[in-house]
Amino acid sequence: MSPLLSARGLELRFGRIAALDGVDLDIWPGEVVAIVGESGSGKTTLLRVLSGLAAPDAGSVIFDGQDVLGMNEAARRHLMRTQWGFVHQNPRDGLRMGVSAGGNIGERLMATGARHYGNIRAAAADWLRRVEIDPERLDALPRTFSGGMQQRLQIARTLVTHPRLVFMDEPTGGLDVSVQARLLDLIRALVAELGLSVLLVTHDIAAARLLAHRILVMRHGQVVEQGLTDRVLDDPQHPYTQLLVTSVLAA
Numbered sequence: 258m259s260p261l262l263s264a265r266g267l268e269l270r271f272g273r274i275a276a277l278d279g280v281d282l283d284i285w286p287g288e289v290v291a292i293v294g295e296s297g298s299g300k301t302t303l304l305r306v307l308s309g310l311a312a313p314d315a316g317s318v319i320f321d322g323q324d325v326l327g328m329n330e331a332a333r334r335h336l337m338r339t340q341w342g343f344v345h346q347n348p349r350d351g352l353r354m355g356v357s358a359g360g361n362i363g364e365r366l367m368a369t370g371a372r373h374y375g376n377i378r379a380a381a382a383d384w385l386r387r388v389e390i391d392p393e394r395l396d397a398l399p400r401t402f403s404g405g406m407q408q409r410l411q412i413a414r415t416l417v418t419h420p421r422l423v424f425m426d427e428p429t430g431g432l433d434v435s436v437q438a439r440l441l442d443l444i445r446a447l448v449a450e451l452g453l454s455v456l457l458v459t460h461d462i463a464a465a466r467l468l469a470h471r472i473l474v475m476r477h478g479q480v481v482e483q484g485l486t487d488r489v490l491d492d493p494q495h496p497y498t499q500l501l502v503t504s505v506l507a508a
C-alpha cells in the first residue's frame with residue numbers, strides 16, 4: 258500500500274516569515290491525521306498547499322500518483338469535485354447560502370454526473386437524515402439554519418460524493434461547546450463508516466484526540482513532533498508539545 262497523499266520538503270515564506278519550513282507528510286488510506294499547533298504555526302498554509310490552493314516555494318505534493326503542484330486549475334478543480342472534500346470553519350465558505358439545503362447537496366452530486374432528479378432529491382434527503390437534520394427541511398435555505406446545522410449541512414454536501422480525502426479546517430471552531438461535541442461525534446461516526454482519509458487542522462486538542470489516528474505538531478512552520486495520537490498526547494516528547502498538552506489540561 259502507498260500513501261494516498263504524500264508531501265516532501267514543503268517550504269513557503271511570506272517575507273521574513275517561514276510559514277512552512279521543510280514539512281514532510283504522508284496520509285494513508287482510511288487515516289485521520291490532525292495538525293495541531295498555536296495560531297500562526299502554519300497549519301492553514303499547509304492545508305492550502307496540500308490542496309493545491311497555494312503554491313509553495315519548494316517541495317512536492319503527490320496525491321494517488323498525481324503531482325498536485327504541477328496540475329492546471331481545471332485538473333485541480335476536477336480533483337476537488339470528485340476525490341477531495343473541503344470542510345471550512347465557516348459554513349458560509351462551503352455552502353451556497355442562496356440555494357436550498359437539498360440543492361446544496363444535490364448540486365455536488367450533479368457535479369459528479371448524477372442526472373436523475375428523483376434520485377438526487379432522495380439522496381439529498383437521506384444525507385440530511387444522516388447529519389441529523391429533519392429531511393422536511395430539504396427546501397429550506399441554509400440561512401434559516403443554526404450554526405451547528407449549517408456545519409452539518411456542509412458536511413453532508415462534502416461527503417455525499419464519497420470523496421477519498423477530506424480537508425477539514427477547524428470544523429468545530431466558532432460553535433458552542435455542546436454543539437461542538439455533537440458535531441465531533443457525528444464526524445467521527447461518518448469518517449469511520451465511510452473509511453475516509455482526513456486531514457484535520459485544529460487547535461482543539463480534544464477534537465484531535467477524538468478524531469485522529471495520528472497527530473503532527475507544528476511550530477514556526479516546522480513539524481516538531483508526530484506520532485500516534487495517544488502517544489503524542491499522553492507522552493509528549495518535545496517541550497512545545499508538553500506545553501500545548503499541559504496548557505489544555507490546565508484550561
Ligand SMILES: Nc1ncnc2c1ncn2[C@@H]1O[C@H](COP(=O)(O)OP(=O)(O)OP(=O)(O)O)[C@@H](O)[C@H]1O
Nearest residue numbers: 271274276294295296297298299300301302303460
Ligand atoms: N497571505 C499571507 N501573507 C503574509 N503572511 C501570511 C499569509 N498567510 C499566512 N501568513 C503568515 O504565515 C504564518 C502561518 O500562518 P497560518 O495561517 O498558516 O497559521 P495557522 O497555524 O493556520 O494559524 P491560525 O490557527 O491562526 O489559523 C503566520 O505568521 C501568518 O501571519
